[in-house]
Structure formats: C-alpha cells, structure tokens
Amino acid sequence: GAVVSQHPSWVICKSGTSVKIECRSLDFQATTMFWYRQFPKQSLMLMATSNEGSKATYEQGVEKDKFLINHASLTLSTLTVTSAHPEDSSFYICSARVAVSALYGYTFGSGTRLTVV
Amino acid sequence: AQKVTQAQTEISVVEKEDVTLDCVYETRDTTYYLFWYKQPPSGELVFLIRRNSFDEQNEISGRYSWNFQKSTSSFNFTITASQVVDSAVYFCALVLPYNNNDMRFGAGTRLTVKP
Numbered sequence: 253g254a255v256v257s258q259h260p261s262w263v264i265c266k267s268g269t270s271v272k273i274e275c276r277s278l279d280f281q282a283t284t285m286f287w288y289r290q291f292p293k294q295s296l297m298l299m300a301t302s303n304e305g306s307k308a309t310y311e312q313g314v315e316k317d318k319f320l321i322n323h324a325s326l327t328l329s330t331l332t333v334t335s336a337h338p339e340d341s342s343f344y345i346c347s348a349r350v351a352v353s354a355l356y357g358y359t360f361g362s363g364t365r366l367t368v369v
Numbered sequence: 370a371q372k373v374t375q376a377q378t379e380i381s382v383v384e385k386e387d388v389t390l391d392c393v394y395e396t397r398d399t400t401y402y403l404f405w406y407k408q409p410p411s412g413e414l415v416f417l418i419r420r421n422s423f424d425e426q427n428e429i430s431g432r433y434s435w436n437f438q439k440s441t442s443s444f445n446f447t448i449t450a451s452q453v454v455d456s457a458v459y460f461c462a463l464v465l466p467y468n469n470n471d472m473r474f475g476a477g478t479r480l481t482v483k484p
Contacts, residue, residue: 286471290412295460296474343412347472358404358464358472360414 254280254350258361265336265368273331273364275346281326282348286358287319290343302329336368371396373463375475382451383483390446390478392461398422403444404462404472405435414460420444451482 255278265271275285284303288296300316302308302323310316318340320332329348333340346361372395382388394403405417418428420437428435432449448455461475 284470293479295476298471298473301469301471345412345414349470357416357419359416363412363414365412 254278254348254357254359256282256346256348256359256361258346258364260364261362262365263367265366267337267368268335270332270334271336271366273333273344273346273366275329275331275348275361277327277348277359280348280350282329283326284349285323285329286347286349287321287329287331288345288347290345290363292343296345299331333366336366338368341366341368370398370468371401371463371465371473373461373473373475375459375461375478377478378476379479379481381481381483384453385450386482387447387449388451388480388482390448390459390461390480392444392446392475394442394444394461394463396463396465398465398468400465400467402464402466403437404464405444405446406460406462406474408458408460408477410457417446417459448480451480453482453484456480456482 257276259274287299289299290296299314300308300310302321304323304326308321323329343365345363347358350357374393401422403420407415425437434447436445458477458479460477462472464472
C-alpha cells in the first residue's frame with residue numbers, strides 16, 4: 253500500500269534554532285501533502301496544504317513565515333519550524349492523498365515529536 | 370464548511386464489554402467521505418474505515434462495526450467484546466472532495482479498556 257515515510261520520529265532542539273521535518277511518499281506520487289499539528293491530548297489540527305510546485309496554503313492562525321513548507325517534488329515535502337520556541341513543542345504529522353480522488357484515501361506519516369528546550 | 374463532533378472525550382470500559390464511539394458531522398456538501406482512525410500511544414494513525422456519502426450500508430469487520438445514518442449525520446463506531454489492545458484515541462474525520470479536499474478531524478475519544 254501507499255506509504256509516507258516521515259523523519260525524524262522525534263527531535264529535541266534548543267530555543268531559537270530551526271528544525272526540518274521530511275515526508276517522503278515511497279511508492280506513489282503525492283501531488284498534495286497536508287501538515288497537521290497535535291498538542292498533547294488534543295486533536296489533529298490542519299496547519300497547511302501543500303501542492304507540488306506551488307506555494308502552500310496555510311490555515312488561519314498559522315504563521316507561514318514560521319512554518320515553512322516546501323513541496324518541490326512529487327515525493328518530498330518538508331516542514332521547517334524556524335526559530336523554534338517551547339510553545340512549538342508538539343506532534344507534527346504529514347498526510348498525503350493517495351490519488352486525485354479522496355475516495356482512495358489518505359496515508360499518514362508516523363509523526364514527529366518536537367520538543368523545544 | 371465542515372465540522373466533526375465527538376462528544377465523548379473519554380470512555381472507560383472493562384474488557385469484553387461492547388462500546389460505541391459517537392461521531393456527528395456537519396456539512397452542506399452532498400458528496401463527502403467519512404473516516405475513522407485509531408491512534409495508539411505511539412502516535413501513529415491507523416486507518417480503520419472510509420465511507421462515502423452515497424453508501425449508507427453499515428459495515429462489520431471482525432469486532433468492529435460502523436453505523437452510518439445520514440438522517441442524523443452520524444457515523445458511529447462500535448467495538449464488540451472490547452480488548453485491552455483496543456485502548457487508544459479514536460478519531461472521526463471528514464473530507465469534502467469538491468471543496469477544500471482536506472481531512473478535518475473530530476476532537477477524538479480516548480478509550481481505555483481495563484482488564
């Protein structure tokens with residue numbers, strides 16, 4: 253089945269530094285990738301939608317200059333948390349639609365647990 | 370444009386009990402897809418089921434069953450004879466393919482199955 257590989261699984265960084273999270277579609281082309289953030293004991297909140305070769309669309313309240321999304325190829329999308337602060341500590345998950353139609357489902361990465369100290 | 374409500378924040382049952390997780394959705398679109406995911410402590414999302422708005426047929430998969438009722442905008446999930454391994458957070462989600470096409474999740478229900 254369609255697999256999205258997400259790395260790293262966890263990362264600890266110092267406040268003020270930047271962290272890059274990668275999501276790769278291993279056996280299909282991910283035209284669209286979704287990025288979610290999940291705080292402890294909360295739901296997954298959509299941060300942004302990225303389409304290959306174009307700028308990402310951010311949800312209201314998400315700082316696009318802080319959460320840089322790059323989707324330069326059909327198999328790779330990256331999320332960079334710039335100048336990370338402790339409040340950015342969260343679980344980040346990417347998701348890709350397996351085909352053009354949502355009927356074929358979505359596949360999720362395994363998530364990245366970010367801790368900013 | 371879309372909203373998913375999972376009113377049950379936490380549920381605790383004893384092993385072998387049946388348990389139903391509620392999901393109510395809101396949308397004006399006539400075409401939509403509903404999903405259920407399981408999230409164990411590891412954090413990874415495990416796909417359980419996908420249902421499109423034109424298919425109201427209920428589904429059973431082993432101990433899992435789903436009841437889709439468009440009249441009440443509900444897509445409830447029942448686990449029969451629950452087991453400790455069923456302990457996890459369960460999310461209901463909605464996709465509008467002719468709108469934003471992204472997946473929106475409910476708040477989730479944390480299920481604890483005690484031995």
